[in-house]
Amino acid sequence: MHKIALLLLSFVLLESSAQVNVNDSIQIRKIYSEALSNSPSYTQLRYLCKKIGNRLSGSPQAAKAVAWGEIEMKKIADKVLMQEVMVPHWVRGPKEKATLIVDGKVNKALYVLALGGSVATPKAGITAEILAVDSLSHLKKLGEKVKGKIVFFRRPMDATLINTFDAYGDAGDQRRQGPSEAAKYGAVAVIVRSLGLAADNYPHTGMLSYLPDVPKIPAAAISTNTANDLDKLIAQGKKLALEISISSQMLPDEKSYNVVGEIKGSQYPEEIIVVGGHLDSWDVGEGAHDDGTGCVQSMEVLRIFKALGIKPKRTIRAVLFMNEENGVKGGEKYAELAKLNNEKNIAAIESDAGGHTPRGFDFSDSPENFKKWMPYFAPYDIKHFEKGYPGTDIHPLEPSGTVLIGFLPDSQRYFDYHHTDNDVFENVNKRELEMGSATIASLVYLLSEYGVK
Amino acid sequence: MHKIALLLLSFVLLESSAQVNVNDSIQIRKIYSEALSNSPSYTQLRYLCKKIGNRLSGSPQAAKAVAWGEIEMKKIADKVLMQEVMVPHWVRGPKEKATLIVDGKVNKALYVLALGGSVATPKAGITAEILAVDSLSHLKKLGEKVKGKIVFFRRPMDATLINTFDAYGDAGDQRRQGPSEAAKYGAVAVIVRSLGLAADNYPHTGMLSYLPDVPKIPAAAISTNTANDLDKLIAQGKKLALEISISSQMLPDEKSYNVVGEIKGSQYPEEIIVVGGHLDSWDVGEGAHDDGTGCVQSMEVLRIFKALGIKPKRTIRAVLFMNEENGVKGGEKYAELAKLNNEKNIAAIESDAGGHTPRGFDFSDSPENFKKWMPYFAPYDIKHFEKGYPGTDIHPLEPSGTVLIGFLPDSQRYFDYHHTDNDVFENVNKRELEMGSATIASLVYLLSEYGVK
Numbered sequence: 001m002h003k004i005a006l007l008l009l010s011f012v013l014l015e016s017s018a019q020v021n022v023n024d025s026i027q028i029r030k031i032y033s034e035a036l037s038n039s040p041s042y043t044q045l046r047y048l049c050k051k052i053g054n055r056l057s058g059s060p061q062a063a064k065a066v067a068w069g070e071i072e073m074k075k076i077a078d079k080v081l082m083q084e085v086m087v088p089h090w091v092r093g094p095k096e097k098a099t100l101i102v103d104g105k106v107n108k109a110l111y112v113l114a115l116g117g118s119v120a121t122p123k124a125g126i127t128a129e130i131l132a133v134d135s136l137s138h139l140k141k142l143g144e145k146v147k148g149k150i151v152f153f154r155r156p157m158d159a160t161l162i163n164t165f166d167a168y169g170d171a172g173d174q175r176r177q178g179p180s181e182a183a184k185y186g187a188v189a190v191i192v193r194s195l196g197l198a199a200d201n202y203p204h205t206g207m208l209s210y211l212p213d214v215p216k217i218p219a220a221a222i223s224t225n226t227a228n229d230l231d232k233l234i235a236q237g238k239k240l241a242l243e244i245s246i247s248s249q250m251l252p253d254e255k256s257y258n259v260v261g262e263i264k265g266s267q268y269p270e271e272i273i274v275v276g277g278h279l280d281s282w283d284v285g286e287g288a289h290d291d292g293t294g295c296v297q298s299m300e301v302l303r304i305f306k307a308l309g310i311k312p313k314r315t316i317r318a319v320l321f322m323n324e325e326n327g328v329k330g331g332e333k334y335a336e337l338a339k340l341n342n343e344k345n346i347a348a349i350e351s352d353a354g355g356h357t358p359r360g361f362d363f364s365d366s367p368e369n370f371k372k373w374m375p376y377f378a379p380y381d382i383k384h385f386e387k388g389y390p391g392t393d394i395h396p397l398e399p400s401g402t403v404l405i406g407f408l409p410d411s412q413r414y415f416d417y418h419h420t421d422n423d424v425f426e427n428v429n430k431r432e433l434e435m436g437s438a439t440i441a442s443l444v445y446l447l448s449e450y451g452v453k
Numbered sequence: 454m455h456k457i458a459l460l461l462l463s464f465v466l467l468e469s470s471a472q473v474n475v476n477d478s479i480q481i482r483k484i485y486s487e488a489l490s491n492s493p494s495y496t497q498l499r500y501l502c503k504k505i506g507n508r509l510s511g512s513p514q515a516a517k518a519v520a521w522g523e524i525e526m527k528k529i530a531d532k533v534l535m536q537e538v539m540v541p542h543w544v545r546g547p548k549e550k551a552t553l554i555v556d557g558k559v560n561k562a563l564y565v566l567a568l569g570g571s572v573a574t575p576k577a578g579i580t581a582e583i584l585a586v587d588s589l590s591h592l593k594k595l596g597e598k599v600k601g602k603i604v605f606f607r608r609p610m611d612a613t614l615i616n617t618f619d620a621y622g623d624a625g626d627q628r629r630q631g632p633s634e635a636a637k638y639g640a641v642a643v644i645v646r647s648l649g650l651a652a653d654n655y656p657h658t659g660m661l662s663y664l665p666d667v668p669k670i671p672a673a674a675i676s677t678n679t680a681n682d683l684d685k686l687i688a689q690g691k692k693l694a695l696e697i698s699i700s701s702q703m704l705p706d707e708k709s710y711n712v713v714g715e716i717k718g719s720q721y722p723e724e725i726i727v728v729g730g731h732l733d734s735w736d737v738g739e740g741a742h743d744d745g746t747g748c749v750q751s752m753e754v755l756r757i758f759k760a761l762g763i764k765p766k767r768t769i770r771a772v773l774f775m776n777e778e779n780g781v782k783g784g785e786k787y788a789e790l791a792k793l794n795n796e797k798n799i800a801a802i803e804s805d806a807g808g809h810t811p812r813g814f815d816f817s818d819s820p821e822n823f824k825k826w827m828p829y830f831a832p833y834d835i836k837h838f839e840k841g842y843p844g845t846d847i848h849p850l851e852p853s854g855t856v857l858i859g860f861l862p863d864s865q866r867y868f869d870y871h872h873t874d875n876d877v878f879e880n881v882n883k884r885e886l887e888m889g890s891a892t893i894a895s896l897v898y899l900l901s902e903y904g905v906k
Binding site: 032033036037159160162163164197198357359379380381383384410412413416429430431432435 | 489616865866869883888
């Protein structure tokens with residue numbers, strides 16, 4: 001009875017707007033109820049996190065995740081495609097360690113975590129003075145002083161930015177460009193304050209980007225608490241040095257796959273709507289929010305359509321992309337095959353911002369074209385339809401004119417987990433995950449009914 | 454530089470609207486930055502949770518919390534008032550236990566948690582057959598069959614409702630009225646499926662409401678997992694009985710206090726804006742989300758005004774109410790004194806829905822009067838200004854014409870913690886807490902500048 005009352009309320013609310021259709025409003029209410037009542041996503045995510053675990057491209061766990069993804073996808077898709085792709089295979093070494101030296105005396109061990117793609121130190125490690133640097137431009141000013149030093153990129157993320165992804169983008173140059181920029185001036189290694197807003201003991205890994213014509217130097221993250229400790233010692237005038245050992249290596253590329261599940265469109269089968277997340281993760285934690293949640297949400301879209309008997313007018317594809325974290329080879333492969341096959345991917349939605357409460361969508365371009373649909377989402381407090389970054393895996397589709405859309409969950413907690421040992425199943429909330437799936441499925445439903453015109 | 458860029462952006466965004474004032478927009482941006490950069494709230498909350506702990510009205514910890522509140526309030530208020538109030542003093546007994554009997558054989562111990570206000574069982578406990586009931590109307594239909602039974606109110610919260618407070622309100626009749634309604638038909642005790650949406654092992658306590666002319670029977674919560682187990686056994690046709698012991702008691706009323714901190718208004722000091730949470734909690738967990746967060750957020754409003762040098766035109770009061778959970782004596786006392794002193798409390802905001810990411814406000818009446826302010830909140834993704842329930846402690850101010858406003862955080866996780874051993878400091882996120890404080894302080898700022906006209 002209560003559900004019917006709610007449906008009736010939706011009628012009343014939505015009939016006052018010229019833009020909305022009552023049947024669509026009811027269908028979307030059914031999508032939310034289905035996701036919140038019958039979703040297997042949380043159980044799937046537990047399996048992926050606990051039975052398979054973290055799954056960096058090229059690892060045995062990544063291969064297991066592909067096999068699992070194929071099995072799960074076959075339960076809900078009419079057709080499953082496996083898109084073969086060669087991916088990089090970087091392996092963290094067993095001997096990551098660092099010792100802090102204060103005023104010439106051994107002080108304590110520091111927990112360091114090599115950045116993704118980092119080269120190893122010599123076997124004996126590297127010992128050098130620590131030089132704290134606030135920014136890439138500060139580094140430039142220091143010039144000659146950088147030579148022979150271990151550069152400590154110390155700038156925290158800006159806590160006053162509301163969307164934490166903005167703060168991440170802002171401070172992230174230190175992790176991405178920092179190692180090569182420091183190497184230009186003769187630095188011997190780099191440590192980076194972790195890209196997180198919480199004061200805690202988790203170092204955050206993530207990709208670095210070496211320049212081609214600059215010596216590759218080893219680089220590692222330290223936790224925000226460790227970075228704060230170093231800041232304090234430096235403020236006290238202490239002279240800091242570090243002994244650091246990293247034994248990571250880049251192995252030959254490995255064969256892997258995107259897992260693609262499809263429901264064929266009934267009226268415009270040639271028009272394809274993609275919804276995806278990435279199956280690979282960093283090699284710490286369990287890849288729960290990054291991006292196990294995006295994978296199970298993408299598959300849940302297909303399941304919801306099947307469970308409710310919705311026959312989409314356009315083709316829907318759930319895609320579990322491989323290798324988002326350190327290469328985007330899966331995303332590039334999907335776009336390459338789409339071009340090769342003359343496919344018309346009209347829209348692509350990526351869920352790669354965590355499994356938190358949904359707030360809306362970021363559109364690569366012209367969100368105003370889709371604001372007519374906002375009234376459908378208002379009953380679920382989904383009110384963010386703005387321009388923004390849609391997602392790394394779908395980005396290669398941009399030249400083909402695909403409308404790119406990023407699913408936007410609440411961002412406040414995301415960087416407490418991102419790329420750390422703390423990105424585990426326990427930190428995902430079942431209802432928040434399911435609310436996200438329903439929100440994505442509702443947009444896919446509208447796209448499948450009306451296209452992108 | 455970045456902050457200035459953001460301020461400029463606010464200019465551009467807001468100047469396009471006729472309703473907003475650029476100076477106010479800048480002030481609100483400063484409020485958010487202050488809360489996200491310099492707030493002591495998280496540290497205060499840790500102290501309240503870890504050093505004082507849970508604090509049911511009348512308990513020694515509640516007295517400690519009052520003393521702590523007075524000290525903290527004096528740090529930020531111009532004047533601190535202690536409003537004396539007599540509160541009920543219910544005490545959970547040491548011997549809560551239950552044993553499930555299946556088809557006449559002892560099966561296992563069940564974790565039961567007496568509902569707040571429950572009477573004790575006889576010392577030897579009560580043993581009776583379990584009768585599962587879906588609703589109060591189902592109970593009525595069963596009539597004579599209820600006699601001598603332990604009624605098991607089994608109806609889950611409706612997972613399809615988006616705001617979990619709606620689902621709580623809906624299923625909550627079982628906990629509140631269930632015991633007396635069952636007693637009308639001769640039940641000897643009641644167990645209630647916990648008011649939570651997660652499948653877990655935490656029973657949720659909370660107030661029951663005995664009718665005056667019906668025998669008082671003991672009542673306890675069982676976890677959702679335990680309730681699911683019972684449902685399964687019943688579906689299998691098993692005959693269930695329960696042996697239950699509860700040793701709680703109601704002691705004489707105790708003296709306690711509302712803690713009230715004030716900043717006098719510079720232009721209209723007689724017009725008062727209240728912002729409050731409640732200092733008491735249930736006697737399990739640490740009273741973190743319910744309602745330590747509301748207390749520290751209310752005090753944070755005053756601190757932010759002081760830190761930014763804002764001299765409010767109207768008087769602002771932060772109130773730590775006593776006894777929200779089992780009597781509302783503090784809320785009633787505040788309203789009684791306001792009437793006695795001919796105070797003009799123009800608006801009251803309560804934060805008692807958890808410390809999660811802010812979504813907006815629920816107004817007791819006419820949210821349309823305040824929608825002109827929504828553009829100020831849009832940069833923070835605060836977009837909910839609707840009619841709704843404002844809060845239990847401020848409700849007694851209603852007859853005086855006070856505009857009542859409930860702070861609305863995201864509700865998805867709240868009932869994972871509410872009234873359980875799981876409502877601990879660790880489940881509060883620092884940024885979410887601070888975003889909430891900033892949102893409340895921004896509304897208080899606008900109210901203090903423009904009043905409620």
